[in-house]
Each structure stands twice: as structure tokens, then as C-alpha cells.
Amino acid sequence: MDRFAWTSGLLELGETLVVQQRGVRLYDGEEKVKFDSGVLLLSTHRLIWRDQKNHECCIAIPLSQVVFIEEQAAGIGKSAKIVVHLHPAASNKEPGPFQSSKYSYVKLSFKEHGQIEFYRRLSEEMTQRRWETMPTGQTIQVNKDPQAGRIRAVGIVGIERKLEEKRKETDKNISEAFEDLSKLMEKAKEMVELSKSIANKIKEKQGDITEDETIRFKSYLLSMGIANPVTRETYGSGTQYHMQLAKQLAGILQTPLEERGGIMSLTEVYCLVNRARGLELLSPEDLVNACKMLESLKLPLRLRIFDSGVMVIELQSHNEEEMVASALETVSEKGSLTADEFAKLVGMSVLLAKERLLLAEKMGHLCRDDSVEGLRFYPNLFLTQS
Amino acid sequence: MHRRGVGAGAIAKKKLAEAKYKERGTVLAEDQLAQMSKQLDMFKTNLEEFASKHKQEIRKNPKFRVQFQDMCATIGVDPLASGKGFWSEMLGVGDFYYELGVQIIEVCLALKHRNGGLIMLEELHQQVLKGRGKFAQDVSQDDLLRAIKKLKVLGNGFGIIPVGGTYLIQSVPAELNMDHTVVLQLAEKKGYVTVSEIRTSLKWETERAKQVLEHLLKEGMAWLDTQAAGEPQYWLPALFTELYSQEITPEEAKEAIP
Numbered sequence: 001m002d003r004f005a006w007t008s009g010l011l012e013l014g015e016t017l018v019v020q021q022r023g024v025r026l027y028d029g030e031e032k033v034k035f036d037s038g039v040l041l042l043s044t045h046r047l048i049w050r051d052q053k054n055h056e057c058c059i060a061i062p063l064s065q066v067v068f069i070e071e072q073a074a075g076i077g078k079s080a081k082i083v084v085h086l087h088p089a090a091s092n093k094e095p096g097p098f099q100s101s102k103y104s105y106v107k108l109s110f111k112e113h114g115q116i117e118f119y120r121r122l123s124e125e126m127t128q129r130r131w132e133t134m135p136t137g138q139t140i141q142v143n144k145d146p147q148a149g150r151i152r153a154v155g156i157v158g159i160e161r162k163l164e165e166k167r168k169e170t171d172k173n174i175s176e177a178f179e180d181l182s183k184l185m186e187k188a189k190e191m192v193e194l195s196k197s198i199a200n201k202i203k204e205k206q207g208d209i210t211e212d213e214t215i216r217f218k219s220y221l222l223s224m225g226i227a228n229p230v231t232r233e234t235y236g237s238g239t240q241y242h243m244q245l246a247k248q249l250a251g252i253l254q255t256p257l258e259e260r261g262g263i264m265s266l267t268e269v270y271c272l273v274n275r276a277r278g279l280e281l282l283s284p285e286d287l288v289n290a291c292k293m294l295e296s297l298k299l300p301l302r303l304r305i306f307d308s309g310v311m312v313i314e315l316q317s318h319n320e321e322e323m324v325a326s327a328l329e330t331v332s333e334k335g336s337l338t339a340d341e342f343a344k345l346v347g348m349s350v351l352l353a354k355e356r357l358l359l360a361e362k363m364g365h366l367c368r369d370d371s372v373e374g375l376r377f378y379p380n381l382f383l384t385q386s
Numbered sequence: 387m388h389r390r391g392v393g394a395g396a397i398a399k400k401k402l403a404e405a406k407y408k409e410r411g412t413v414l415a416e417d418q419l420a421q422m423s424k425q426l427d428m429f430k431t432n433l434e435e436f437a438s439k440h441k442q443e444i445r446k447n448p449k450f451r452v453q454f455q456d457m458c459a460t461i462g463v464d465p466l467a468s469g470k471g472f473w474s475e476m477l478g479v480g481d482f483y484y485e486l487g488v489q490i491i492e493v494c495l496a497l498k499h500r501n502g503g504l505i506m507l508e509e510l511h512q513q514v515l516k517g518r519g520k521f522a523q524d525v526s527q528d529d530l531l532r533a534i535k536k537l538k539v540l541g542n543g544f545g546i547i548p549v550g551g552t553y554l555i556q557s558v559p560a561e562l563n564m565d566h567t568v569v570l571q572l573a574e575k576k577g578y579v580t581v582s583e584i585r586t587s588l589k590w591e592t593e594r595a596k597q598v599l600e601h602l603l604k605e606g607m608a609w610l611d612t613q614a615a616g617e618p619q620y621w622l623p624a625l626f627t628e629l630y631s632q633e634i635t636p637e638e639a640k641e642a643i644p
Binding site: 173174176177178180181182184185187188189190191192194195197198201213216217220223224225226227241265266267270271274275279280281282283284288305308309310311351370371372375 | 416418419423425426428430432433440443447450454457458460461462463464465466467468469470471472473474475481484485487488491492536537538539541542558559600603604606610
């Protein structure tokens with residue numbers, strides 16, 4: 001340990017930081033020394049150790065002093081270490097914490113791991129010996145406080161320190177957040193267990209639970225985000241909330257539907273409604289659950305699900321089957337049309353255009369020509385001209 | 387002589403006993419509901435406290451979001467099921483994902499004419515980030531996948547297809563079965579695939595390979611290059627990496643949204 005010298009910890013011009021590791025303790029040979037908790041920095045020229053608690057306590061050793069290095073594996077209760085064998089101290093060495101030592105090696109103990117990477121990098125630097133080729137100039141600006149006579153660490157070490165503190169702060173925040181999250185989840189789990197127990201009771205006593213109670217229970221499940229294990233046929237997973245939502249939607253969608261020929265895909269509705277809301281958006285499930293209630297609430301819109309699985313909202317006054325008749329006319333006029341062409345002509349989305357043509361086909365009015373060039377629909381001449 | 391347990395009177399008594407038992411059962415459920423209501427209020431308070439301390443963390447930290455979602459899934463809770471749920475209301479997770487859903491729909495719609503409704507997760511990610519602008523919260527690929535899983539329920543054909551370590555996102559209700567998926571995975575390496583490659587790698591008959599490729603052509607997900615040296619190549623625009631950097635012009639975007 002007598003090869004170490006006090007240092008400001010500032011990197012010199014031409015000296016670059018290679019890697020650093022927290023939680024390193026130093027040993028003079030086999031003996032622990034008071035430098036028990038620090039950040040170990042490897043630069044192209046030196047090995048620097050800075051106390052984590054007292055940042056002004058900083059020592060360093062030039063890499064040129066290193067003879068060779070070895071790894072010492074971790075044991076039970078013992079951290080992994082790197083053993084650094086050193087040349088004798090130079091006579092013009094700067095003052096350091098130890099005047100003499102009976103050992104010619106030191107040990108770096110990695111209490112917070114990082115030994116493997118550090119060893120790798122140190123080996124690389126020992127091989128490359130960049131300190132021999134990279135000239136070092138003056139130290140980066142140091143602000144001396146004339147009154148206190150201390151060196152305020154501006155420059156790289158100061159920045160490093162700030163980053164370190166910020167990182168620690170963030171780490172602390174995150175681990176606190178995780179802890180709080182775990183506790184919260186424990187409580188949420190209790191809610192889930194309770195809801196399961198109630199759901200079982202309901203199942204056992206089918207028909208004995210009042211409508212009121214079921215509604216209450218469903219709203220509790222909704223609040224917690226627990227899937228409803230007991231679905232009622234009439235409203236599915238819907239709750240009071242969804243009923244209100246359905247009524248709202250009927251109001252909001254009337255005009256947009258009229259503007260779009262009386263029919264919109266559920267995806268379009270989702271985007272329209274949420275864009276309009278801006279905040280407190282609807283989940284896709286909220287929208288579906290509300291729409292499922294439209295018909296039973298006798299609202300002027302309804303949900304329709306095509307064979308393909310595509311879901312749309314239609315005005316009650318809209319009659320897709322009637323639209324098919326006009327679609328047939330359009331196709332006949334043009335001889336044949338693809339969904340894309342039809343969509344452009346009529347001013348509909350391609351998705352809904354395709355559904356209309358498919359429905360027309362299902363009703364026997366159109367025939368398809370399915371080739372690599374696309375799906376094309378023709379009037380069903382088999383029907384009309386047979 | 388009194389006979390036990392037989393006769394109309396006994397039956398009536400039995401029915402009464404059963405009714406009383408059932409009544410008690412209902413009362414038990416009522417008790418539990420009341421208990422749940424109380425616990426719910428307490429939980430709401432706990433959640434409020436958590437939100438006041440860590441709401442920012444969820445907003446800003448994608449990794450924390452993943453942890454949060456995983457923990458919810460483990461205990462059987464879906465924080466994204468409803469905008470009216472506590473999680474959504476108090477932590478704001480709902481709005482984050484539902485809005486993301488809208489953005490995903492819009493990007494997919496705008497690019498559909500080019501890729502037939504198939505897009506790589508990476509490209510979708512880039513385009514969504516672009517649309518959100520510089521000052522919006524960071525969005526991770528995990529966030530996108532969760533938002534897409536929620537969108538499926540709208541019956542729009544949204545699907546997630548694993549390919550080469552990442553995912554292809556389908557946004558049209560086109561039927562893509564196992565055969566199609568496997569060919570997509572094969573094509574992922576080079577962006578295109580040929581009938582011979584399918585025959586060699588998958589050991590399929592030519593007819594089967596051709597059917598799959600024709601289906602992809604029909605759906606606009608594949609383009610045919612008949613001028614390639616050797617045999618025709620079936621390219622998937624979704625896999626073109628050059629497209630990643632292209633802007634969607636406002637005109638293109640407007641055109642796409644009905």
C-alpha cells in the first residue's frame with residue numbers, strides 16, 4: 001500500500017476513464033486497511049480509489065507500477081478479489097497514506113461484485129500499456145478555494161460524483177417503488193381471494209342472489225380489474241357503468257354514423273371516442289361491453305358482428321341488407337369491382353366495403369373471382385340468367 | 387302413532403328448513419359483499435397513497451411498467467380491463483395504453499396500402515414514437531404488445547406473430563393459419579422467400595407452398611418479383627428495413643383514415 005499516492009482524482013488531459021466499480025475495499029497484502037468502501041476507477045494511466053463517504057479521500061497508483069495481476073475467486077463470506085503485484089515504489093513518488101509496507105502487493109476486494117469485468121479491463125490496459133503512448137498534459141482546471149484551502153472537485157470527478165448520487169437516488173426510488181408495489185399487490189391479492197369466495201357462493205346458490213347484489217359485485221370486480229367469473233346472459237360482463245356508457249355512446253355516435261352511411265367499425269368508434277375524450281379514455285373492453293347493451297337498452301344504435309369477426313356499430317335505421325341491393329347495382333354498372341375499388345367509389349372504408357360485398361355474396365347477389373390479382377366481385381349471373 | 391319424516395307436514399317442514407338455510411346463505415353472501423365493499427375502500431386508499439408516491443415512476447419507466455403488469459397478471463388482476471378500474475383511474479395506466487392503442491391503429495391504417503396489414507414490431511415502434519413527438523413519454527415494445535393484446539377484442543383482426551426473435555403485427559382480419567405463419571417466419575431472414583426454399587426448409591409439397599404464397603399475395607402482404615434470377619421471389623414489404631426510415635406524409639395518413 002505504500003505505492004499509493006494522494007490525488008485529487010481528476011483525470012489528466014490525455015487520460016481516459018476505462019471502467020469503474022463501487023463497493024471496493026483495499027488490502028495491504030493480506031491485511032485490511034481503513035480504505036474499506038470506495039469507488040475503484042481504472043483509467044488508461046492509473047488505478048484510482050475514492051472513498052464513497054468522504055469524496056476528498058482519494059488515492060491512486062500508476063499502472064506502470066503493476067507487475068502482474070491475478071484473480072482470487074470469492075468464497076463463503078468472502079468477496080472476489082484481484083491481487084495486484086507491484087514494483088517497488090519510485091523514490092520520487094508523491095506522498096501517500098502509507099510510508100512503508102511489508103507487502104509488495106495489494107488486493108482489491110469487490111464487495112458489490114464487478115470483479116470479472118474490472119479484471120478483464122485491467123488486463124487489457126496492462127497489455128495495451130496505453131500510458132506509454134498517450135502523453136498526459138496538465139490536469140483539468142482545479143478551483144482552489146483560497147480561504148478554505150481545499151480543492152473543490154470541478155471537472156470529471158465532480159460530474160461523476162453527481163451522476164453517482166443521481167444514480168443512487170434513482171436506485172433508491174426504484175427499490176422503494178418496488179417495495180411499495182409488492183405490498184400493494186399483497187393487498188390486491190386478498191381482494192382477488194375474497195372475490196373468488198363470493199363468486200363460489202353465487203354459483204352454489206344460483207338464482208338466490210338478488211339482481212342488486214349481482215350488480216354491486218360486478219362493479220367491485222370492475223374496479224379491481226378482476227375478470228367476472230359469473231356472467232349473466234343478459235348483459236355479459238356489463239355493469240351499471242357500461243349501461244351509462246351505452247347511453248352516452250348513442251348520443252355521441254348519432255351524427256358520425258349518419259355522416260358515414262349509417263355504419264362504422266368498432267375500431268373506428270374506439271379511435272373517434274377516445275380522441276374526442278382526451279382524458280379518462282375507454283378501454284377496448286369498456287367499449288365492447290357497452291355496445292353489447294345497446295340493443296337491450298333499446299337505443300337507436302346496435303352492435304353487429306359479421307361472420308369474419310369484424311364488429312360494427314349500425315344505426316337502427318340502417319339496413320345492411322338494403323345496402324346490398326344498391327351495392328349490386330354499383331357492381332353491375334362497373335361490370336366487376338374489388339373491395340378497394342368499391343370503397344373508393346362509395347366513400348367507405350375498405351374494411352366495411354369488403355363486408356358489404358361478402359354479405360351480398362352470401363345473399364347470392366354476387367359471385368367472387370379469387371385470384372392472385374385480388375378478390376373481385378361480379379353480379380351473380382348464375383342466379384339472374386339461369 | 388307418530389311416524390317421523392313422512393307426510394305432507396314433514397315435507398313442508400323440510401322445505402322450510404331448506405329455505406331458511408338458503409336465506410342464511412344469502413345473508414352470508416351479503417356479509418361478504420359488505421366486507422368486500424369495506425376492503426375495496428381501504429384498497430382504494432392504499433392505491434391512492436401508492437399513486438401519490440410512484441405515479442411518475444410508472445409514467446416514465448418502461449421497466450417498472452413491465453414489473454407492474456407482471457405482478458398484476460400473477461395475482462389475477464387486469465389493470466387495463468376498464469378505464470373505470472381503480473388502476474386506470476388512479477395510476478393513469480389506462481389512459482397511457484388506450485391512447486397508445488389509438489396511435490397503433492392509426493399507424494397500421496396509414497401503412498396498410500404498402501404492407502397489406504403486416505408490420506414488424508420495430509417499425510411500428512419507430513412510427514409510433516415519431517407520431518408521439520419529442521416530449522411524449524417513452525414507449526417500449528412491451529408497451530406496444532400489451533396495447534395490441536387489448537385491441538384484439540374490437541374484432542379488428544389484430545394479431546401478434548412471433549418471427550425470428552421479434553414479432554410481426556397483423557392489423558387486418560385476414561386469416562393467417564399455422565402454414566402462413568411458418569412461411570412468414572422463413573421469409574423474415576431475407577425479406578423474401580421462394581417456393582424452393584419452402585420445399586427445402588419445410589419439406590412441403592410445391593402445391594402447399596404455392597397456396598400459402600398466393601394467399602399472402604392476395605391479401606397484399608406479399609409482392610411477387612418475377613424478374614428475379616432463378617425463380618420468382620415473394621417479398622414481404624413488412625420486412626423491408628428501408629421502409630423504416632420513411633415518413634408517412636400527412637396526405638398518406640389522411641387518406642388512410644376513413
